[in-house]
Amino acid sequence: MLMTEREFLAAEIQNLVDKYGRQRTSLVPILQEVKRKYHKIDSYAMQVTADLLGIHPVEVNSVVSFYAFLGDRPQGRYVIRLCRTISCDMAGKARVMRQLENDLGIFFGQTTPDGKFTLEWANCIGMCDQGPALLVNERVFTRVTPESVHAILEECRRAFGQHATERKEVHLA
């Protein structure tokens, strides 16, 4: 690795600030991209963002902690958000939840030790007529059954090879 991870992150955030502009209205889009790429927004990233936008780091932290899709906790490559709201609840979300926990060996709110999967709750994702529904990163799955959980996880696992290459390219660049 030619660049340390920190320098790389700082350069990345600088690019985002150039892209969105050095103003407060750019804060959420910048944080969203950091999160998408690094699967976390740590205190260093918040510090750099704050410096570049000319605001106090506490301000950045308060925004990061407010939104469900941001947050400073590291997340897995695949974030699975199962809807827990009423229609999905009535459609049987509890069994899907249990199967996800069983298949991944973690509870909701946790990330697998290999950093691949995170289980999170979502509050109504707009698929109430086809519940139980869940999001895997940006993709939506509906009418999920305990049996189909396995296929969804397998599909994610198959994609990891591809991600590994992508990551290598990033480091070579």
Add this chain to the structure above:
Amino acid sequence: MSQIPTFSHMPPDIGLQRALGRTPAEIVQEITASGLKGRGGAGFSTGTKWALAAEAPSDQKFILCNADEGEPGTFKDRVILQEHADLVFEGMTIAALAVGAKEGILFLRGEYTYLRAHLEAVLQQRRSRHLLGEDILGFQPGFDIRIFMGAGAYICGEETGLIECLEGFRGEPRNRPPYPVHQGFLDRPSVVNNVETLAWAACILQKGAAWFRKVGTEMSTGIKIFSISGDCERPGVFEFPMGITVKELLRNVGGENARAVQIGGASGQCIPASQFDRAIAFEDIPTGGSVIVFGPQRDMLDVIENFLGFFADESCGQCTPCRLGNRKLLEGVKMLKAGTCSMAYLNELCALGETMMIASKCGLGQSSPCAFLSVVRNFREELMGRAHPLVHA
């Protein structure tokens, strides 16, 4: 997916062409005459909102489309954005002509990120057809729309919470007044409209106010798009005229044997079977379009437990009645379920609910106790004296 006949029979862009031939005042006049009310649920007159923004003196104004559909049981905006994005963007453009705005922002909820590529493509097409951009069919100074992604917060569906998020802050609702039409995004006059409202505005410009008024009731004109889920045979997106009774609606979706129906999402009202003759309209049961059907087998305490968990999670935390009140009510429901709640305490909880409705700053805290209170009122005999479980969870 169910049909949306009125929308699908409505070719896009005719409304915009008609709007271009008129003065801003005439556009506002047409919308006002149609009686269109905000389809997000609050029911404020769209014409009045546009008129206020049009009058507000400023060289910079914004049209904000609220696509942060997060109310439990609501998914109509997702379908409209998927199938009729042109109508929504057309509605935003017409609003821009009416109030004199050059910039529009579609605030899309993070959960709908998968819709973004499609919406960007539609925007790009509209630019290439000169329906957006520097000049719109020769009309200066033009208008353009960008997409802003929400970051997962129900409260950003509240219009000032949405503006706070756009500005890079926590999505905490502001004190009102000032209203966004006077001081909104970047303190400039801003129109915040729901996805469905904007699509209807485009249809109204095309067909005229009288066409819109033909359906619905005197106070609630037009057709409404409903998201229907829960215990019924045909859940999905439906179009019904305003003023339809709960009973008729249930017959259409195969939910006749329901014991209760939640109208307006978690923050709406829970209607027991004895009141199914009531009308869904702003003058009786107002709604943003969410209808959740509860079959005979449902325990209403499970239902409000779910709702209150949602509100406890999504309260922005600014005001104490809402931040703590929702947690207290949730605890109360758990006590009821465990059979450990005294009648005196239940009465106190109801009083707390009433207080929250008066003392909270925004719609979330003002409406979150509604479901709790209506279940206590309507299903009282089921609530008390449940068996104690051997082990308390």
